[in-house]
Amino acid sequence: MKYLNVAEKNDAAKNIALxxxxxxxxxxxxxxxxxxxxxxxxxxxxxxxxxxxTSVSGHLxxxxxxxxxxxxxxxxxxxxxxxxxxxxxxxxxxxxxxxLEKEVRSCQGLIIWTDCDREGENIGFEIxxxxxxxxxxxxxxxxxxxxxxxxxxxxxxQNLEQPNRNISNAVDVRQELDxxxxxxxxxxxxxxxxxxFPSKLADSLIxxxxxxxxxxxxxxxxxxxxxxxxxETFWKIKVNHTINNLSVDFAWDRIRLFDQEACQVxxxxxxENPLAKVVNVRTKPKSKWRPLPLDTVELEKLxxxxxxxxxxxxxxxxxxxxxxxxxxYPRTETNEFPKEMNLRQLVEHxxxxxxxxxxxxxxxxxxxxxxxxxxxxxxxxxxIHPTKYTNSLSGNEQxxxxxxxxxxxxxxxxxxxxxxxxxxxxVANETFSASGLMIIARNYLEVYPYDKWSSKEIHVYENGQTxxxxxxxxxxxxxxxxxxxTEADLIALMEKHGIGTDATHAEHxxxxxxxxxxxxxxxxxxxxxxxxxxxxxxxxAMGLNMARPHLxxxxxxxxxxISEGTKQPDIVLAEQFxxxxxxxxxxxxxxxxxxxxxxDELFISCLSxxxxxxxxxxxxxxxxxxxxxxTCPICGPNYNIxxxxxxxxxxxxxxxxxxxxxIGGCDPAFLDILQINPSSVKPSNSNQNISNNxxxxxxxxxxxxxxxxxxxxxxxxxxxxxxxxxxxxGQIAPTVNGSRxxxxxxxxxxxxxxxxxxxxxxxxxxxxKPAIQLTVRKQxxxxxxKFYKCATMRENGGCDFFLWAPESENTVQNQxxxxxxxxxxxxxxxxxxxxxxxxWGIAPTFSRTDYTPNEDNVMxxxxxxxxxxxxxxxxxxxxxxxxxxPKNFSSRCNFFQWADSGTNVExxxxxxxNSRGRGRGRGGGGGSRGGAVGAGDTVVxxxxxxxxxxxxxxxxxxxxxxxxxxxxxxxxxxxxxxDCRKQ
DNA sequence: GCAAGGTC
Numbered sequence: 001m002k003y004l005n006v007a008e009k010n011d012a013a014k015n016i017a018l019x020x021x022x023x024x025x026x027x028x029x030x031x032x033x034x035x036x037x038x039x040x041x042x043x044x045x046x047x048x049x050x051x052x053x054t055s056v057s058g059h060l061x062x063x064x065x066x067x068x069x070x071x072x073x074x075x076x077x078x079x080x081x082x083x084x085x086x087x088x089x090x091x092x093x094x095x096x097x098x099x100l101e102k103e104v105r106s107c108q109g110l111i112i113w114t115d116c117d118r119e120g121e122n123i124g125f126e127i128x129x130x131x132x133x134x135x136x137x138x139x140x141x142x143x144x145x146x147x148x149x150x151x152x153x154x155x156x157x158q159n160l161e162q163p164n165r166n167i168s169n170a171v172d173v174r175q176e177l178d179x180x181x182x183x184x185x186x187x188x189x190x191x192x193x194x195x196x197f198p199s200k201l202a203d204s205l206i207x208x209x210x211x212x213x214x215x216x217x218x219x220x221x222x223x224x225x226x227x228x229x230x231x232e233t234f235w236k237i238k239v240n241h242t243i244n245n246l247s248v249d250f251a252w253d254r255i256r257l258f259d260q261e262a263c264q265v266x267x268x269x270x271x272e273n274p275l276a277k278v279v280n281v282r283t284k285p286k287s288k289w290r291p292l293p294l295d296t297v298e299l300e301k302l303x304x305x306x307x308x309x310x311x312x313x314x315x316x317x318x319x320x321x322x323x324x325x326x327x328x329y330p331r332t333e334t335n336e337f338p339k340e341m342n343l344r345q346l347v348e349h350x351x352x353x354x355x356x357x358x359x360x361x362x363x364x365x366x367x368x369x370x371x372x373x374x375x376x377x378x379x380x381x382x383x384i385h386p387t388k389y390t391n392s393l394s395g396n397e398q399x400x401x402x403x404x405x406x407x408x409x410x411x412x413x414x415x416x417x418x419x420x421x422x423x424x425x426x427v428a429n430e431t432f433s434a435s436g437l438m439i440i441a442r443n444y445l446e447v448y449p450y451d452k453w454s455s456k457e458i459h460v461y462e463n464g465q466t467x468x469x470x471x472x473x474x475x476x477x478x479x480x481x482x483x484x485x486t487e488a489d490l491i492a493l494m495e496k497h498g499i500g501t502d503a504t505h506a507e508h509x510x511x512x513x514x515x516x517x518x519x520x521x522x523x524x525x526x527x528x529x530x531x532x533x534x535x536x537x538x539x540x541a542m543g544l545n546m547a548r549p550h551l552x553x554x555x556x557x558x559x560x561x562i563s564e565g566t567k568q569p570d571i572v573l574a575e576q577f578x579x580x581x582x583x584x585x586x587x588x589x590x591x592x593x594x595x596x597x598x599x600d601e602l603f604i605s606c607l608s609x610x611x612x613x614x615x616x617x618x619x620x621x622x623x624x625x626x627x628x629x630x631t632c633p634i635c636g637p638n639y640n641i642x643x644x645x646x647x648x649x650x651x652x653x654x655x656x657x658x659x660x661x662x663i664g665g666c667d668p669a670f671l672d673i674l675q676i677n678p679s680s681v682k683p684s685n686s687n688q689n690i691s692n693n694x695x696x697x698x699x700x701x702x703x704x705x706x707x708x709x710x711x712x713x714x715x716x717x718x719x720x721x722x723x724x725x726x727x728x729x730g731q732i733a734p735t736v737n738g739s740r741x742x743x744x745x746x747x748x749x750x751x752x753x754x755x756x757x758x759x760x761x762x763x764x765x766x767x768x769k770p771a772i773q774l775t776v777r778k779q780x781x782x783x784x785x786k787f788y789k790c791a792t793m794r795e796n797g798g799c800d801f802f803l804w805a806p807e808s809e810n811t812v813q814n815q816x817x818x819x820x821x822x823x824x825x826x827x828x829x830x831x832x833x834x835x836x837x838x839x840w841g842i843a844p845t846f847s848r849t850d851y852t853p854n855e856d857n858v859m860x861x862x863x864x865x866x867x868x869x870x871x872x873x874x875x876x877x878x879x880x881x882x883x884x885x886p887k888n889f890s891s892r893c894n895f896f897q898w899a900d901s902g903t904n905v906e907x908x909x910x911x912x913x914n915s916r917g918r919g920r921g922r923g924g925g926g927g928s929r930g931g932a933v934g935a936g937d938t939v940v941x942x943x944x945x946x947x948x949x950x951x952x953x954x955x956x957x958x959x960x961x962x963x964x965x966x967x968x969x970x971x972x973x974x975x976x977x978x979d980c981r982k983q
Numbered sequence: 984g985c986a987a988g989g990t991c
Contacts, residue, residue: 171989187984207985
């Protein structure tokens with residue numbers, strides 16, 4: 001018995017032969033200089049056999065269009081969607097093919113040793129196809145292995161299986177779709193854009209691919225996020241405690257506020273009462289986790305980040321290490337080691353190394369390898385790990401090998417252990433925290449220098465202890481935009497959305513660089529070019545989300561279904577093309593589209609738009625439409641059956657949903673009900689046949705013609721429907737000083753909701769229950785004012801919600817109650833005049849008495865030194881200094897003066913400044929003038945300031961203002977000052 | 984002159 005064994009590449013064939021023959025294989029030349037032939041003897045199914053082992057070089061066959069479609073000028077790119085395609089052997093692979101044909105003649109069996117992944121299975125069938133053509137009655141087997149080690153390949157030979165046609169079919173489908181869609185769009189957009197921009201793009205190839213475009217899309221999307229980012233100013237309080245040169249910063253539990261006044265007030269209170277009291281000291285163990293077993297994507301990302309070797313180069317090096325037998329198969333999605341793997345032995349290989357040998361021995365002495373386990377498995381390959389020890393490598397090959405070894409040892413080791421102490425202090429009812437870290441055992445960090453973890457010293461504090469802080473500072477900062485994408489970020493996004501394979505991520509990134517769609521801004525961060533940006537925006541504007549990842553993700557899901565045998569390849573091919581019918585006016589395809597600004601409005605339009613403006617508008621009753629894999633028996637092959645779902649039941653009695661119907665005109669009543677003009681779906685002369693301009697042309701080059709073009713199923717549902725503009729990376733947390741921080745919204749309490757007309761008591765407190773309205777009865781400046789509070793008493797679990805009612809509600813004094821937090825007999829909060837507090841908002845409960853003179857000696861209308869402030873709001877006056885009353889919100893006078901001009905301006909809260917902006921920073925700006933200043937506004941309305949128009953009444957503006965989460969912060973802040981107010 | 988996937 002003689003077997004022909006065929007591997008996917010020469011290196012694999014060489015090493016498999018080496019292992020199976022225990023080093024006795026004989027090498028001879030084949031027709032291809034790169035693909036040698038190895039001969040040896042081995043036992044197959046208990047029988048000693050002659051083995052001939054050779055290889056291909058990846059795919060042996062390629063797909064291309066029939067010759068009449070090859071020239072760009074020969075056809076409309078649209079015809080490529082159903083032009084005949086041919087599998088053929090490229091010229092530079094002919095020698096490999098001939099070697100197979102020659103060698104198999106003397107064999108009775110064929111064993112496929114291609115890589116055990118989807119593509120490998122398909123390459124296996126290419127080999128089978130070529131070999132079977134010259135030798136029928138071959139016994140065909142598939143060897144399944146996940147690494148080229150002696151154990152693994154021997155086990156594979158003893159457990160031969162059958163090749164899996166389903167897996168191979170999935171690859172055939174992918175190839176055909178990639179070719180048709182890629183070629184059609186590349187030709188179309190290149191020819192079109194060269195014509196429109198002859199001076200700029202005459203020599204550019206403007207390619208389209210189902211992987212490269214979403215990759216470009218990620219870059220564009222992040223670029224937009226950075227560009228559209230509007231920084232917000234925030235303020236926070238920082239407490240420092242320095243003794244003996246050890247400086248400990250305590251961070252504010254509120255983190256930060258977007259309202260300077262509020263923050264300033266709290267800071268003032270802390271300054272007035274600065275004694276810090278330790279309220280909590282917690283010590284708990286903290287660990288830093290060792291890395292997970294390495295999969296391909298992690299390898300690429302970490303090599304890019306830590307070794308500065310880009311993904312493409314990393315994979316080239318890894319491939320080389322793999323074929324030399326130093327590491328396991330580098331393309332794996334698995335990050336957990338199979339239980340049966342002998343990790344101990346793998347660790348033992350490294351005990352002699354001068355750098356990590358001692359650590360490896362330590363793992364063994366300590367009870368052996370206990371790897372962290374991930375949660376991904378491709379069921380084909382284990383995580384990337386060293387399979388053999390070597391110290392003979394150099395350069396990046398050595399660095400990558402070392403990284404893989406160290407990762408493996410680290411993962412088999414133990415987490416680093418530490419002890420974290422967190423201290424909370426109270427300063428004037430504000431809480432601040434600091435933490436220290438003591439590292440107890442570095443464990444994996446000893447062998448894994450790519451991670452950093454350092455101790456942080458802190459003073460020894462005890463519960464109840466008090467101390468005077470060294471400083472209490474008001475710190476101003478700005479939120480910062482997300483960073484542009486690095487290669488590692490981009491790969492992570494590609495993986496997350498299933499764009500490309502582990503093996504091709506790096507290549508798609510290269511492609512969009514080579515096409516000049518993107519460039520590296522600073523050698524690290526990607527930015528789109530004008531062309532790249534234009535392409536994405538152009539398709540977006542047409543309502544075709546070509547640069548969005550979901551198309552590819554959907555295909556990947558379908559390919560998986562084909563591999564598993566749960567979906568027919570032809571169905572997937574049909575569904576991926578989203579043509580609904582052939583245009584009766586011009587013969588192009590017609591696609592289902594959604595209206596740009598309304599995903600619910602569907603229409604079917606001609607791909608030749610704008611030269612052909614034929615369109616079928618669908619009424620609102622059509623909820624969804626899915627093109628089926630069969631054509632209408634009456635209207636013919638240009639009309640597919642369409643599955644309809646209705647938005648309401650108005651026509652369900654006539655056409656019960658889901659209704660499989662045809663819009664070709666075979667059911668005139670159906671067209672009538674859908675208000676479809678028959679002339680838009682069928683030729684005016686019904687005898688006219690427009691279907692034959694794309695009939696298949698069968699060309700026989702290698703007897704491998706697949707009859708794709710015979711299919712009548714070139715349509716499917718529009719894949720953009722369920723993904724209407726959802727940005728994949730749109731939710732990016734703002735960063736503070738370069739480090740990512742929690743989304744501000746998450747740090748806030750739920751916003752109170754105003755549910756209806758303010759005449760009713762419809763304010764919800766922080767418990768989300770209707771608040772009760774009360775009126776101030778204490779004889780002070782706020783006498784008679786109405787306010788809302790939680791209906792439940794504090795001691796019964798009520799919240800500390802407090803809100804002044806709008807002024808209009810204060811005209812009738814029908815209740816006299818004590819406002820919240822008045823248990824100690826204090827009055828409701830106010831230190832000023834009631835008429836300056838209008839609309840919704842808070843009235844602070846304290847006053848500043850220590851007004852400091854300003855350098856210009858400007859006094860406000862109250863006769864105290866005015867405070868110099870800078871305009872923060874986006875607008876023509878941003879950055880301009882001005883003077884305002886230094887008093888608090890409710891007691892402040894209307895004084896305003898630019899600090900750089902000396903011109904006094906009469907402050908007018910009802911002016912009609914168009915103050916659109918983010919509206920935080922300076923309390924909303926409901927009364928800004930010329931968009932410049934919101935600082936002098938006496939009404940504190942935060943959160944919704946961005947939406948406010950100065951012409952709105954303060955009351956209505958305030959009502960909206962309370963919707964914002966900032967209102968809640970203000971409400972929360974309110975509690976502190978009230979406890980220590982001066983009456 | 985087109986894609987993406989193999990590999991060289």
